[in-house]
Amino acid sequence: MNSNKPLFTVLLVKITVGLVCSLISAHQAIADQPRVDQPLPSWNESATKTAIIDFVRRVTEQDSPDFIPVDQRIATFDNDGTLWSEQPAYFQAFFIIDRVRTLAAQHPQWSTQEPFASAIKGDFKAIASSGHQGLLELTMATHAGMTTEQFDQIVKDWIGVAKHPQTGLRFTEMVYQPMLELLAYLNANGFKTFIVSGGGIDFMRPWAEQVYGIPPERVIGSSIKTKYELRSGQPVLVRVAEMNFVNDKAGKPVAIHHHIGRRPVMAFGNSDGDLEMLQWTSDQECPSLAVIIHHTDAEREFAYDRQSPVGRLDQALDIAAQKGWMVVDMKSDWNRIYPRPSND
Amino acid sequence: MNSNKPLFTVLLVKITVGLVCSLISAHQAIADQPRVDQPLPSWNESATKTAIIDFVRRVTEQDSPDFIPVDQRIATFDNDGTLWSEQPAYFQAFFIIDRVRTLAAQHPQWSTQEPFASAIKGDFKAIASSGHQGLLELTMATHAGMTTEQFDQIVKDWIGVAKHPQTGLRFTEMVYQPMLELLAYLNANGFKTFIVSGGGIDFMRPWAEQVYGIPPERVIGSSIKTKYELRSGQPVLVRVAEMNFVNDKAGKPVAIHHHIGRRPVMAFGNSDGDLEMLQWTSDQECPSLAVIIHHTDAEREFAYDRQSPVGRLDQALDIAAQKGWMVVDMKSDWNRIYPRPSND
Numbered sequence: 001m002n003s004n005k006p007l008f009t010v011l012l013v014k015i016t017v018g019l020v021c022s023l024i025s026a027h028q029a030i031a032d033q034p035r036v037d038q039p040l041p042s043w044n045e046s047a048t049k050t051a052i053i054d055f056v057r058r059v060t061e062q063d064s065p066d067f068i069p070v071d072q073r074i075a076t077f078d079n080d081g082t083l084w085s086e087q088p089a090y091f092q093a094f095f096i097i098d099r100v101r102t103l104a105a106q107h108p109q110w111s112t113q114e115p116f117a118s119a120i121k122g123d124f125k126a127i128a129s130s131g132h133q134g135l136l137e138l139t140m141a142t143h144a145g146m147t148t149e150q151f152d153q154i155v156k157d158w159i160g161v162a163k164h165p166q167t168g169l170r171f172t173e174m175v176y177q178p179m180l181e182l183l184a185y186l187n188a189n190g191f192k193t194f195i196v197s198g199g200g201i202d203f204m205r206p207w208a209e210q211v212y213g214i215p216p217e218r219v220i221g222s223s224i225k226t227k228y229e230l231r232s233g234q235p236v237l238v239r240v241a242e243m244n245f246v247n248d249k250a251g252k253p254v255a256i257h258h259h260i261g262r263r264p265v266m267a268f269g270n271s272d273g274d275l276e277m278l279q280w281t282s283d284q285e286c287p288s289l290a291v292i293i294h295h296t297d298a299e300r301e302f303a304y305d306r307q308s309p310v311g312r313l314d315q316a317l318d319i320a321a322q323k324g325w326m327v328v329d330m331k332s333d334w335n336r337i338y339p340r341p342s343n344d
Numbered sequence: 345m346n347s348n349k350p351l352f353t354v355l356l357v358k359i360t361v362g363l364v365c366s367l368i369s370a371h372q373a374i375a376d377q378p379r380v381d382q383p384l385p386s387w388n389e390s391a392t393k394t395a396i397i398d399f400v401r402r403v404t405e406q407d408s409p410d411f412i413p414v415d416q417r418i419a420t421f422d423n424d425g426t427l428w429s430e431q432p433a434y435f436q437a438f439f440i441i442d443r444v445r446t447l448a449a450q451h452p453q454w455s456t457q458e459p460f461a462s463a464i465k466g467d468f469k470a471i472a473s474s475g476h477q478g479l480l481e482l483t484m485a486t487h488a489g490m491t492t493e494q495f496d497q498i499v500k501d502w503i504g505v506a507k508h509p510q511t512g513l514r515f516t517e518m519v520y521q522p523m524l525e526l527l528a529y530l531n532a533n534g535f536k537t538f539i540v541s542g543g544g545i546d547f548m549r550p551w552a553e554q555v556y557g558i559p560p561e562r563v564i565g566s567s568i569k570t571k572y573e574l575r576s577g578q579p580v581l582v583r584v585a586e587m588n589f590v591n592d593k594a595g596k597p598v599a600i601h602h603h604i605g606r607r608p609v610m611a612f613g614n615s616d617g618d619l620e621m622l623q624w625t626s627d628q629e630c631p632s633l634a635v636i637i638h639h640t641d642a643e644r645e646f647a648y649d650r651q652s653p654v655g656r657l658d659q660a661l662d663i664a665a666q667k668g669w670m671v672v673d674m675k676s677d678w679n680r681i682y683p684r685p686s687n688d
Binding site for chain 1: 415492536545546549553559560561562563567570571572574577578579581588594595597598601602603604605606620623624627
């Protein structure tokens with residue numbers, strides 16, 4: 001999670017509205033494919049866009065002194081707040097709440113047992129006050145106890161219908177159009193793009209390929225343990241209620257090494273949770289670009305940074321200034337936020 | 345490790361000869377690229393070769409009822425005994441012994457302290473008798489305590505010069521030519537090939553791309569923990585003397601899910617350590633091919649199966665017969681073992 005607090009601790013705060021979970025037909029956000037000669041159309045003609053394009057040219061042109069061979073073109077992206085929105089809570093928190101409500105019928109005791117009772121009521125403040133332990137309980141109750149294939153289907157079913165309570169958009173419609181264009185632009189230039197998120201690895205994989213064009217093997221996230229079993233002779237992987245890895249802060253370079261085995265040359269984040277990934281990317285001899293997406297657009301999206309309980313961007317903003325990392329100003333650098341306007 | 349015993353427990357047994365660690369110029373094994381219209385030239389024209397080619401055609405031809413979309417063409421390969429030899433001990437054991445000898449100058453107490461004293465002497469029987477704990481000590485003493493970049497260089501330096509004590513070949517020259525051709529053939533048909541080995545993930549990555557054409561992000565193996573640190577302001581990942589994951593037996597499907605997030609449609613192994621990976625691959629609705637490499641050629645390589653301390657193939661051979669898994673008979677199915685004959 002993009003935060004300096006334990007996993008999920010701040011997952012649910014700041015929520016003041018209820019949840020809408022309508023059952024309407026699925027509509028996935030699809031990146032408009034920009035023309036190769038006019039990349040990044042949703043980025044304004046600013047110094048930011050120029051710097052990104054200049055960097056990519058500099059490392060991909062064969063005769064450039066900064067040329068990077070194609071197999072070393074690794075670009076890593078945080079997800080929450082970098083590829084899609086994360087306010088008023090990480091979107092995975094909405095999944096948790098919806099699942100608790102769905103499962104409540106099988107757990108009548110939840111109507112009076114915290115933190116489940118608050119989750120069922122949609123009282124996000126009360127949930128947050130249950131602390132790390134309460135949020136871990138909610139996570140395990142909704143993410144463990146089924147096979148990986150069952151969980152995959154549960155996420156697919158949910159992501160196809162659930163909507164953001166404020167925008168009325170499906171969560172996958174709240175991905176950033178400029179970042180979809182950037183992913184496509186980097187892929188077209190021989191980069192391998194990876195998600196490196198504090199969110200659940202198996203929460204992202206069911207839709208990341210369709211929405212971002214990033215296949216499951218290039219999605220890295222937090223995980224619970226799984227266990228191999230034969231059930232009636234058929235092999236299954238069962239999701240176990242025990243944390244495996246928290247992919248946040250100093251965990252991100254560790255997971256990047258474990259999954260990718262190479263150091264990224266580009267990294268994109270938006271919070272202090274991405275600081276170590278950005279350091280790991282920028283402080284090397286190879287040419288590199290470390291980028292922070294700064295949420296500055298209260299009108300079209302959300303504006304937050306240093307004091308935000310979700311997506312806190314404080315220390316990393318200071319270090320970005322010291323190190324000369326690129327800071328994307330969403331308000332001035334992007335002419336479009338989502339693939340389509342909200343409430344269409 | 346390909347065994348039904350704890351990690352490294354049988355790593356060193358059966359060794360009766362000393363180690364040769366000559367310093368001669370590097371010569372990497374390179375797969376001859378077969379012509380697309382005549383794939384797998386080092387495979388004899390047997391039912392095995394026909395079945396592999398038929399399977400690949402069946403799942404890649406657009407109008408086939410068994411067509412598998414390109415993004416789902418995942419093929420996983422064990423390493424020790426499947427892509428390169430593993431006798432008389434896993435080749436990583438030779439690395440450990442050579443490292444202990446190199447490091448002994450800094451640890452004078454090792455000359456009398458077990459299991460190091462036996463390692464320095466090259467007394468593999470005595471090492472094996474130190475049991476799991478002794479072998480874990482040797483592993484940590486040689487694999488931990490440095491940065492990931494330092495370890496990468498140590499492995500590269502070693503693999504460039506170390507030689508197998510019996511064949512006189514470099515270890516990377518003891519890869520199987522028929523398997524190199526198979527990897528190339530599958531890549532040409534849109535498959536993503538992954539190594540899924542009990543061997544160390546960071547022991548394989550430094551040379552797997554050059555030797556097998558498999559990039560670091562598609563190498564999965566056993567691992568120790570790493571820790572992110574800033575040293576004089578520079579970020580490093582430090583290898584810590586604590587196991588992270590043992591990628592053997594039921595761990596293989598777990599790691600496949602964690603790293604790849606998809607179920608393989610082809611899997612290749614050679615021992616009981618690969619049984620669960622083969623089950624996980626074969627027992628699904630999607631068309632699949634599970635393959636066991638059976639070491640039957642004492643003259644050109646090694647002959648072993650049910651009772652072998654290294655690469656024991658017992659239960660998996662029975663299940664292969666029940667399930668109809670393909671069993672490759674190295675002696676009759678392969679007209680060539682290594683890229684070049686030994687002792688050239």
